[in-house]
Amino acid sequence: MISVVIPAYNEEENIAEAAEAVSSVLSTCGEDFEIIFVDDGSRDLTWEKILSVSERPGSKIRGLRFSRNFGKEAAIRAGLDSSAGDAVAVIDCDLQHPPAKLSEMIEKWRQGADVVEGKKAFRGSEAKSYGFLAKVFNSMMSRATGFDMSGASDFMLLSRRAVEAVRLYGEDGSFFRALAQFVGFKAEAVEYEVSARERGRGKWTFKKLLVYAVKNIASFTDAPLYLSLFAGILSCLSAAVLLVLKIFGIPLGSFGGAAITLIFLAGLILISLGVIGFYLSRIYGEVKSRPKYIISCDTREGRQKSV
Ligand code: UDP
Ligand code: MG
Numbered sequence: 001m002i003s004v005v006i007p008a009y010n011e012e013e014n015i016a017e018a019a020e021a022v023s024s025v026l027s028t029c030g031e032d033f034e035i036i037f038v039d040d041g042s043r044d045l046t047w048e049k050i051l052s053v054s055e056r057p058g059s060k061i062r063g064l065r066f067s068r069n070f071g072k073e074a075a076i077r078a079g080l081d082s083s084a085g086d087a088v089a090v091i092d093c094d095l096q097h098p099p100a101k102l103s104e105m106i107e108k109w110r111q112g113a114d115v116v117e118g119k120k121a122f123r124g125s126e127a128k129s130y131g132f133l134a135k136v137f138n139s140m141m142s143r144a145t146g147f148d149m150s151g152a153s154d155f156m157l158l159s160r161r162a163v164e165a166v167r168l169y170g171e172d173g174s175f176f177r178a179l180a181q182f183v184g185f186k187a188e189a190v191e192y193e194v195s196a197r198e199r200g201r202g203k204w205t206f207k208k209l210l211v212y213a214v215k216n217i218a219s220f221t222d223a224p225l226y227l228s229l230f231a232g233i234l235s236c237l238s239a240a241v242l243l244v245l246k247i248f249g250i251p252l253g254s255f256g257g258a259a260i261t262l263i264f265l266a267g268l269i270l271i272s273l274g275v276i277g278f279y280l281s282r283i284y285g286e287v288k289s290r291p292k293y294i295i296s297c298d299t300r301e302g303r304q305k306s307v
Contacts, residue, residue: 001086002026002033002106005079007072008050008093009040013199015049019061021099022091029106035061036079041069047297054299065297074293076154076176080163089157090176094197097155101192105157114162114185117177118155121191137213144221147181155192156180172285172292175216218282225279228272235265
């Protein structure tokens, strides 16, 4: 059986079409399937639309509803946790990931791949600034994880054992598209062109993206922590240079040299404290080990059932 997980946040205009498009591709792939919509605390009619597609006779659609917005990563994780398929695919609700590619992904999985990632060949008509930032982020992620993350997306298909491996990573800031590679099973890629979002608006704000980028980079590398070390070495060296200059009697001005050194050192110390503080807050987040998401309704448990 194939499971397809579709995270949805304020996607009322897209549910029916996504359900139809994904079902029609899966019904030709010669395997049983289930489609799991995860409503990530939408404020519009997303949940009602999910109920209406799941209540059709013979429907293979299941809906999970979060008690509030927990974010896309949590929605993907909930879908993986609830899936029963021998392979599980994740696809966006706005059809920017072409459902037709699912059959190609399933074919690669049948040939033995554990992870089939959708690689963006063409980034669609997204804004130039966004494309540039995405590039910077992807290259930092590639360095941090040691995998080529350029063109990476959450459009993926994982074998059951890859899903179970990803689920072992219980950390708070888990990053699905990197973890799927990080578990180390055989990976293949399928290229796709990002189509334009037909209805509704993108759900990311600049602030949300920035936090997302910094968090994900930090969960795969601790290189910024070493900044403090380098900052320390740098300040010791500059102090040593000043000392040497003084010993050789070179005038540093009455206050100039000292003031510059002080300001420079204060800057380095503040940067170091900031970096340490950031990782400390990540540790604090993990130590609390809060649940990644809370499900308030599951169509499989009956409409009224709340968890
Ligand atoms: N999404 C979500 N929770 C959020 C934000 C987005 O589940 O807090 C879903 C959204 O409904 C869509 C997918 O994640 O199915 C990608 O979102 P979007 O199209 O806004 O992002 P982009 O295409 O720019 O990556
Ligand atoms: Mg989109």
